Amino acid sequence: MAFPSTPYDNEDNNPSGGLVARESAGDNAPALSISEISALLKRTVEDRFGFVRVRGELSGVKRAASGHLYLSLKDENAKLDGVMWRGGVQRLGFRPEDGVEVIATGKLTTYPGRSNYQIVIDRIEIAGEGALLALLAKLKARLEGEGLFDPAHKKPLPFLPRVIGVVTSPTGAVIRDILHRLSDRFPTRVIVWPVLVQGQGAGAQVANAVRGFSNMVEDGPVPRPDLVIVARGGGSIEDLWCFNEEDVVRAVAECTIPIISAVGHETDTTLCDFAADLRAPTPTAAAELAVPVQAELAAFVADLNARQRRALARQLAQAKERLEARSQRLPHPHALLQGQAQRVDDLADRLRRALVHRTEIAGSLLARHAGALRPALLSARITRERERLAALRLRPEVLLQRIDHARGKVDALDRLRLSLDPEAPLKRGYVLVTDRDGHLVKDRATAESRTALTLKFADGALDVMAGTSPSISPAPPRPAPKPRPAARPPGQQELF
Template sequence: MAFPSAPYDDDDNNGALLARESAGDNAPALSISEISALLKRTVEDRFGFVRVRGELSGVKRAASGHLYCSLKDENARLDGVMWRGNAQRLGFRPEDGAEVIATGKLTTYPGRSNYQLVIDRMEIAGEGALLALLAKLKARLEAEGLFDPARKKALPFLPRVIGVVTSPTGAVIRDILHRLSDRFPSRVIIWPVLVQGQGAGAQVANAVRGFSALPADGPIPRPDLLIVARGGGSIEDLWCFNEEDVVRAVADCTIPIISAVGHETDTTLCDFAADLRAPTPTAAAELAVPVQAELAAFVADLNARQRRALARQLSQAKERLEARSQRLPQPQTLLQGQAQRLDDLGERLRRALVHRTEIAGSQLARHAGALRPALLTARVDRERERLAARRLRPELLLQRIDHARGKVDALDRLRRSLDPKAPLQRGYVLVTAPDGHVVRTREDAAARPALRLEFADGTLDVVTEGTASVAAAPARPAPKPRPSARPPGQQELF
């Protein structure tokens, strides 16, 4: 159905049901997507490059690597997003409460009908804000116990291998090597890293973890001591040594670490986490090894003291030996009494042997007269008669065997008489139920639908006709007892 059209009139159309467009109208209705796109282009053209100062709030790093946050002041709040590529190049870790200056462009997000700042670069807003962020990070790490003195390890007295984490081209490594060669030449392994700028903190942390992960028997010797060093600079130049990743790597390292970052007045969080802080890189080398000349002099002094102590002990021992040797009697005097006793005992032994030989000879002569062949022959004859009297007679053994055989035969007859299947050979039948239960009465057989009959040559399954027909069968008279075939007076065998 077609409705008549009417000219468009604002005053007359205020209460109209359908929207109408008149000819020549220059304000057509836009879709939501169209108006959102127009608004997005307008905002981006007008605010294509802005620098915003504010306090970070709601900082969140997504799994994709993008960084989401809000910038706020006393009266307003602005949402911000930093894509992963720019977020990875940040020189610090954004945290809630940090005052920063963000550079980027404004854009709109049609999905939530709001606008946000796409951040290309983010910096700490001044040295005061940087120090506040540093104090906040230090308090948090200290609360976790990373700066606890109980965690610190003792430095080795004389490390054989020293690992150095620093820039390979700066003056720091030359100062360390020069000082080590002057004091005590040692093997040095350098892990080259950036000590300033973008990515320096990650390289330092990876170097410390890499030294700590070296095996003790690997191709690269494991250092006994580490030195993390850098020259002096501003707080911004030294900031990579305040990053949380570096501090945690130094605190978790299994090798003792000396932190030598900056000059004596410079302090970083790496200094608090290390086992020892050196005011300068040169001082770190001095703390790492002793002076070789001083050690040689000390060893020589100990050697001289040892020789003097041994000489003094030998002299004293010699004097005591001479004093005591003068009090000892002469050796001949000590042996005279023992020599006389030896002569006396030798003479007594000779006489005792002669006397014992005479006694044994007389005893032998007395007993030899009692040994006559006739006595021995008579003794042998008596023993032979006793042996013949004690020999076993075959009749006794046969009698015992016959008695035992009779008992075995009686037990075998009893076994055959008690065998439940023996009557089957004489024509009897064993009646059982299908489950193996033996059926002994007629009532039990009538109550079962099937029976199994076992004959001597096999079994046969049968089906009963019912309880009625079975009940009608006359009962067989009980068999009469057989007369005993046992003669009077004979006892029962079983």
């Protein structure tokens, strides 16, 4: 489509500065709308640059909530905006970060909304091994700053694990090498968690496998491993890159089970090695580090048993020698018993003589006292004791005398009681003054402080109230006199 270089007036075909645009017959440059010109530009750019590979440094990397990735590619003199849709982001083999030099593959297109052009990226690759190592160093420094590689967090390996979990590919030579080495050294139960160890999605599978072993319960249907081995054979840095992904490193560092990293050969190093509790140079070496050699253990135990027997035999021999040496210094048993035997003989002889002497003394005593045991003497003594008993029988005179003495003491106590009776003076004209509570009033001050008093006379009580006339209470009845005891019949004596 051709565009005129100079505008012409519709009336005289001369240059004009008219205010109203008019189209003349045969005009081949009609006015286009913004959308039309934008569509023309978009089609032209996409047709010309339908497939491009661009090398540049990532800048302004941002992942939207929808999963799309927005970024910019730049070099020393220019900058190109780019977008990667969610499907392509999910296929990425690394985490894009600012400052990483990459090669982006896609197509150029325009975005009419902002009147600019951008690249729609299908694939992003790190631009060379140097850029990959730079990204690795940057990620390592960040994770190390968080303490994921701190040696203080390393867990000791169990000496003899009962169950070993292995995270690796089930079809590779690595698992066969591990199983073969374990069977040679110490047969142990192995649980394999099959994962991809290279390519798209390998890092996520490895991280999920490590977390799956860590989250197993002790008494579940599948036994929980005592040790986990993350293993892979050797390869280039691109082949081993999934073991450098942040998700895998964090899963290894957070694993609650002791874990051995056996990724690559001796010269290969990944971030997974730094996060694990122990790094093995090869998968076969990891199996050797996981379990001891059964034959060596048996030989060690046998050696300990032999050393124990030799130590016991040596102690017994030394004890026997000491016993024999000390027994030679002891006197003969007969020599020890000679003195005691002589003493026993002496005591036996003394006992025999003492028994004879004691028998003679007892015989003389019996003979001396035998004369006092004659019947006549016994009868006389019995008669004498019977007379003495008759003299000691009770006599009425003695009892009556004691009763009269006790009655006199009782009469004296009764007279004392009558003299101490507080109401006895009332019969002689005295008055006993108490308050309503029955407390005795002894002085005038106390009487003035009371509003009511009780005057007790010999024949009754009188209540005195303040400002009222006294009321006379009847006198309490006198107790009836006790009846006198009846006279004793003549001739009968009083016992009390």
